[in-house]
Amino acid sequence: MNEKDHFKEDDKWVQQALRGEMDAFDSLVRKYMNRVYFLLFRMIRNPQDAEDLTQECFVKAYHHLQDYDAKRSKFSTWLMKIAVNLCIDEFRRNKKVPMLHVVEELTHEHETPESLYLRKETYENYAYKLDQLPANYRTALLLRFYENMSYQEIADVMGISTTSVRNMLYQARQRLRKSQEEVQAYGMS
The missing domain is CATH 1.10.1740.10 (RNA polymerase sigma factor, region 2, helix turn helix motif)
Structure with a gap:
């Protein structure tokens, strides 16, 4: 179908x-x-x-x-x-x-305790960074990347224009990127 x-x-x-x-x-x-x-x-x-x-x-x-x-x-x-x-x-x-996303609990086959710890820490850091975004940015990201909605569908759900959706997604990605760069600059993960 x-x-x-x-x-x-x-x-x-x-x-x-x-x-x-x-x-x-x-x-x-x-x-x-x-x-x-x-x-x-x-x-x-x-x-x-x-x-x-x-x-x-x-x-x-x-x-x-x-x-x-x-x-x-x-x-x-x-x-x-x-x-x-x-x-x-x-x-x-x-x-x-x-927080937007739950830490994945499943382990990969052949995963060492160290790699599991690092993966969980990465997920937790990512979820924390997502939490720092305004709620409307997180909602737009969720609808786009988890629900695979088009810009028009997101606009319909959120009651805003497609231009606003595009701007929100761009700003959200920029903020996440900047946050990641700051973490890397200070040697944190």
Whole structure:
């Protein structure tokens, strides 16, 4: 099934759900549950909060399904916008901005304890640097590099122009690069 067929399938399920066919909405939930959960988990870094927000996202999507316009965006983009907005609301409510990415716990085959330590330290440093970015920069990076969204899709999710998305991504990469250069200049990792 190609990408266009996936969109048609989503739109068919939306129309069926709007007519009261719960199996159709269940199909949308099954299709997007993991994607929404992992986006929220990468933003919040708390599995229980990510589960709660995922559930809230689908409840909100169901209650506002009549507001979805297939001519304006793909269903997945519309759904991710709901998820991102819920996450932003959670940040505001709790006044916290958690690390973006969890440290990978899996070890590679034949990995020594020293190389595992260095790899974990690198991940932790990278996550810390991402935490230093403004929340909107991190969100744009997440959507671009974890969700593989286009600039237009990111703009739709974040409610900004594609030019703003491009600028945010550029600035975020520049800040990360500068931070890495500073760390290397001072001999830290």
